[in-house]
Amino acid sequence: MLFGHGDDFYNSQNEVKINFSSNVWHGANLEKLKDHLNEQFDKLTRYPEPDAGTLKRLLARRYEMKENNIVVTNGSITAFYLLAQAWKGGKSMIAIPSFSEYEDACRLHGHEISFFPTSDDLSELSLEGQDFCWICNPNNPDGKLIHRTELLALIAANRQTTFIIDQAYVAFTTEDMLKPSDVKNHPNLILVQSISKAYNIPGLRIGYLIASPEKTEEINKYIIPWSVNAIAIEASKYILIHPAQFTLPIRKWQRETAELIYQLNKLDGLEVQPTSTTFFLVRLKKGTAAALKQYLWENHGILIRDASNFRGLDETYIRVSTQTTAENQVLVDAVKEWLAQQ
Incomplete structure (x- = not known):
């Protein structure tokens, strides 16, 4: 799916003042990273490493894994397409609602696809005959998660499924x-x-997968040389070497999320879905996600995610990623204004 994702900032004809549509940490201080990348500018005059080898070694040391357990990719989305390609024609079961690219990648490479709701009791999930089970955890778009012990039990009970x-x-x-x-x-x-x-x-497109050496060997057959650019490699290495500069204040962000949910739930005309993360779904009881998105965009410079194109959702769902306290209040006031007109 080339279009229809959350952050369509690039497509805006109006100024976007506050972006609630993209699930990234909005408060990162990138000044020192910017200075470092300026110093690495000359690397643009040479080809990057064919397999992002220096970054792979750093990741291996960080996780006490072997290098052949890791494949670095041009964003995590590339990993999904590589996996679907490496085992093309497989049988895949996908949890929904979730990121559409799992399904798109599987369809592109001829997988037989079935779905199960994320709300299902996993202990009763039948994976007989399934080659793959795709799960986003924590899940996008609703922020729900499966606890580690429950997920490990499911994986252990279904060894025939990857x-x-x-x-x-x-x-x-x-x-x-x-x-x-x-x-x-x-x-x-x-x-x-x-x-x-x-x-x-997110503009640098950098991610990785961790798997058994047997699986990474198969995946590497489909890796395009130089698929990860030199600046993305250098930025990732800098982040791994200087983690203290990039500490995400998750508990503070969660408190801000809880407050935003509380304020939105006070409005008559919508219902916020429970979440375990800093983003969440909102179901509108009147009006549509597309209409609300357009109103906020045109009248307040606010961008939200119309979540209607997630399989399993409809035109009444939006997704919101918590921003600063002041920005969150701007959203609440603007949504209240729109609801009063419905």
Whole structure:
């Protein structure tokens, strides 16, 4: 899906003053990273490493894994397409509502696809005959999550199925999530992680997957040389070497999220869905997501995510990612204004 994702900032004909549509940490201080990348500018005159090898080694040391457990990709989305391609024609079961690119990647490479609601009891989920199970955890768009023990039990009980777990939003919760070391004990587990979300650098497109050496060997057959650019590699290495500069204040952000949800729930005409992260779904009881998005965009310079194109949702759902306290209040007041006109 080339279009229809959350952050269509690029498509705006009006000034976007506040962006609630993109699930990234909005408060990252990138000044020192900017200075570092300016110093690395000359790297643009040379080809990058064919496989982002220096970054792969840093990740391996960080997680106490071997290098052949890791594949660095041009954003986590590239990992999904590589996985679908490496095992083209497989049978895939996908949790919904969730990121549409799992389905798009599988369809492109001839997978037989079925779906199950994220609200299902996982202990009763039947995966017989399924080659792959795709789960976003924490889940996009609703912010729900499956606890580590429950997920590991599901993986252990279905060894014939490979679980592709998208942990792009792992930094956006304080709950216990899967760890890279879990791959050592569960060869049917593939973890996909994003570097861009928690550090507010989505434009650099950088991510990676962690899997058994047997699986990464198969995936590497489809990697395009130089698919990760030199600046993305250098930015990621800098972040890994200087983690203290990029500490995400998750508990503060969660408190701001709770307050925003409280204020929105006070409005007559909508209902906020429970979340375990800093983004969440809102169901409108009147009007449509498209109409609200257009109103906020044109009248207040506010961008939200129309979530109607997520499989399993309809035209009444929007997704919101919490911003600053002051910006959150601007959103609440603007939504209240729109609801009064419905």
